[in-house]
Amino acid sequence: MATVKISNRGAQRIRRGHLWVYRSDLRDPQEAEAGAIVDAIDEAANFVGRAFYSDSSEIALRFLTTRDEPIDRDWWRTRLRNCAQRRAQIANETNAYRLVYSEADLLSSIIIDVYDGHFILQTLSQGSDRIQTELVELLVEEFGPKSITELNDARVRQLEALELRAATIYGEAPQEIEVNQQGIRFLVSPHTGQKTGAFLDQRENYLAARRVAHGRALDCFTFNGGFALHLAKVCDTLLGIDISQEAVAAARRNREMNQLTNATFEVANVFDALREMAASGERFDTIVLDPPAFTKSRATMKSGARGYKEINLRAMKLLNPGGILITCTCSYHISEAMFLDIISDAATDARRRLQIIERRGQSSDHPVLLGVPETHYLKCVIARVVE
Numbered sequence: 001m002a003t004v005k006i007s008n009r010g011a012q013r014i015r016r017g018h019l020w021v022y023r024s025d026l027r028d029p030q031e032a033e034a035g036a037i038v039d040a041i042d043e044a045a046n047f048v049g050r051a052f053y054s055d056s057s058e059i060a061l062r063f064l065t066t067r068d069e070p071i072d073r074d075w076w077r078t079r080l081r082n083c084a085q086r087r088a089q090i091a092n093e094t095n096a097y098r099l100v101y102s103e104a105d106l107l108s109s110i111i112i113d114v115y116d117g118h119f120i121l122q123t124l125s126q127g128s129d130r131i132q133t134e135l136v137e138l139l140v141e142e143f144g145p146k147s148i149t150e151l152n153d154a155r156v157r158q159l160e161a162l163e164l165r166a167a168t169i170y171g172e173a174p175q176e177i178e179v180n181q182q183g184i185r186f187l188v189s190p191h192t193g194q195k196t197g198a199f200l201d202q203r204e205n206y207l208a209a210r211r212v213a214h215g216r217a218l219d220c221f222t223f224n225g226g227f228a229l230h231l232a233k234v235c236d237t238l239l240g241i242d243i244s245q246e247a248v249a250a251a252r253r254n255r256e257m258n259q260l261t262n263a264t265f266e267v268a269n270v271f272d273a274l275r276e277m278a279a280s281g282e283r284f285d286t287i288v289l290d291p292p293a294f295t296k297s298r299a300t301m302k303s304g305a306r307g308y309k310e311i312n313l314r315a316m317k318l319l320n321p322g323g324i325l326i327t328c329t330c331s332y333h334i335s336e337a338m339f340l341d342i343i344s345d346a347a348t349d350a351r352r353r354l355q356i357i358e359r360r361g362q363s364s365d366h367p368v369l370l371g372v373p374e375t376h377y378l379k380c381v382i383a384r385v386v387e
């Protein structure tokens with residue numbers, strides 16, 4: 001096994017709980033192979049841990065362990081079993097959940113989602129790409145999946161100089177899979193849809209939203225109706241809007257499957273729709289805002305923040321007194337504190353007073369690893385308009 005020396009700064013980062021060492025923190029790197037598992041030592045030659053090495057990405061080392069332990073087939077098996085054990089309760093409640101969440105499960109750059117026994121695998125670094133065959137064998141041995149599809153078309157793989165590819169590599173995967181979330185049926189399309197088929201990270205927020213939703217509801221950025229169909233169960237009427245025709249078609253189909261007659265879905269740009277609804281004096285009792293990430297880097301944070309403020313301000317103006325706002329950001333770069341500031345600014349400009357009922361994050365199958373802030377990206381704030 002090759003040994004890679006890292007700066008004391010890099011070693012300290014790992015000892016404080018992070019799992020990444022950047023290329024700038026490598027010291028006199030020896031020849032390590034792309035994707036190999038290497039030993040990392042600090043400047044005084046103390047052992048720091050074992051990590052995937054990348055010869056391309058700025059993230060040069062992704063740590064798998066800080067223990068001096070062999071990383072063999074049994075090691076991978078144990079890590080996968082641990083992931084499944086942590087999600088045993090979730091798997092009792094729904095058949096669509098994230099089985100492995102990368103760094104947060106100490107399996108850096110590996111993501112596995114499960115849809116009714118069909119596994120969707122992403123290996124997003126040279127290291128995880130290199131062990132993919134072994135991972136697939138272990139998944140088959142441990143969990144007996146109906147199929148395994150690799151969805152390795154994410155652009156981050158280009159930073160690792162890896163090809164983009166997507167294919168079913170075990171069993172047979174249907175184009176569409178029916179899943180059940182909290183008693184609601186959804187058809188998901190991992191092969192063609194957004195994310196790996198569904199926004200599994202919002203599953204528990206659907207339930208939180210449903211607890212307080214009422215009256216006339218609006219779900220902005222509805223996708224295939226995740227929030228919408230949960231809210232339609234408890235609201236008088238529900239309107240879901242999305243800019244994507246395919247998303248709206250999927251939401252309508254899901255509505256039919258659940259025989260929810262009080263829900264309608266329309267193709268629209270949320271920015272325009274909110275403006276037009278305000279102009280025509282429309283009012284709602286519940287509004288969901290779950291936009292795509294408006295900023296994916298520090299450089300675009302200001303314009304991203306403006307986008308969040310605009311939709312929140314417009315939604316607040318449309319809410320009746322006592323109305324509920326469920327507002328989300330999936331931008332890692334917008335911290336919870338920043339998001340609350342944006343919401344507060346929007347309330348000031350909208351001349352509304354809001355009380356925060358809940359501050360939430362990703363569903364518990366997407367845990368946040370302390371020491372790795374990058375694992376915390378989704379923020380969901382539930383607020384009530386008090387006047």
Ligand SMILES: C[S@@+](CC[C@H](N)C(=O)[O-])C[C@H]1O[C@@H](n2cnc3c(N)ncnc32)[C@H](O)[C@@H]1O
Pocket residue numbers: 194198199202221222223224225226227241242243244247268269270271290291292293330
């Ligand atoms: C984060 S996803 C929403 C996920 C959804 N709420 C769920 O729980 O499944 C963002 C959605 O916003 C849609 N979208 C992006 N820009 C939009 C816009 N300007 N107006 C309306 N929809 C938009 C995308 O098509 C995508 O479906």
